[in-house]
Amino acid sequence: MKADSCASLVALPLPTDDGIFVAEYGEKGLCRLHFPNRHSSIVGAANSISPRQLQRWHQLTRAAVRAILTGNPTAELPPMDLSSGTKFQQSVWRAMQRLKLGQTQSYGEIAAAIGCPKGVRAVGGACGANPIPLLVPCHRVLAANQKLGGFSSGLDWKRKLLAREGILFC
DNA sequence: CCACGGTGGTAGA
DNA sequence: TCTACCACCGTGG
Numbered sequence: 462m463k464a465d466s467c468a469s470l471v472a473l474p475l476p477t478d479d480g481i482f483v484a485e486y487g488e489k490g491l492c493r494l495h496f497p498n499r500h501s502s503i504v505g506a507a508n509s510i511s512p513r514q515l516q517r518w519h520q521l522t523r524a525a526v527r528a529i530l531t532g533n534p535t536a537e538l539p540p541m542d543l544s545s546g547t548k549f550q551q552s553v554w555r556a557m558q559r560l561k562l563g564q565t566q567s568y569g570e571i572a573a574a575i576g577c578p579k580g581v582r583a584v585g586g587a588c589g590a591n592p593i594p595l596l597v598p599c600h601r602v603l604a605a606n607q608k609l610g611g612f613s614s615g616l617d618w619k620r621k622l623l624a625r626e627g628i629l630f631c
Numbered sequence: 632c633c634a635c636g637g638t639g640g641t642a643g644a
Numbered sequence: 645t646c647t648a649c650c651a652c653c654g655t656g657g
Contacts, residue, residue: 547640549640549641550640550641567652567653568652569652569653572652577639577640579639580638580652581638581639581652581653582637582638582640582650582651582652582653583638583639583640583641583650584639584640584651585650585651585652586641586650588651590641602651604651604652604653605652605653606653609651610652611652612651613651616651619651
């Protein structure tokens with residue numbers, strides 16, 4: 462763990478039909494999203510985010526999360542602060558953000574897309590370090606030959622998300 | 632199906 | 645620094 466310029470200031474519950482997610486916000490926007498039944502950091506009382514802005518961000522997050530969980534396209538996304546990652550990780554996360562509903566790419570294709578064609582394993586590592594799953598759609602990254610690959614929050618989630626988007630895999 | 636080597640980035644010591 | 649991990653990928657049994 463390293464010094465993190467994006468200390469989360471507020472954590473809010475995000476109820477869905479699939480359980481209660483937790484969204485963490487910093488001054489620049491959404492900085493982490495947790496799947497249900499996972500440890501998440503505690504709500505910070507002191508915040509420098511205006512309640513009105515926070516409410517707006519959380520509303521956008523909630524709508525986007527629920528859209529993805531139901532296999533629908535997302536409309537507007539909240540501002541996302543990805544500054545906690547290294548340069549390499551951020552480039553991987555940016556590449557994943559370009560994947561639309563139902564689109565997939567392999568770890569190798571992502572590696573090539575960011576100009577690091579031999580860094581395939583490192584791309585896998587960056588996917589696992591993705592602080593905002595769903596909205597940064599790391600579940601749309603498959604292994605070569607349409608194999609499933611991994612998922613740090615549990616392969617059952619990845620299978621479920623892909624199925625809801627109509628994506629076929631082995 | 633399995634084993635293995637070549638990889639690049641990261642975290643921890 | 646050095647080292648031991650890895651959500652990989654191709655090749656070869």
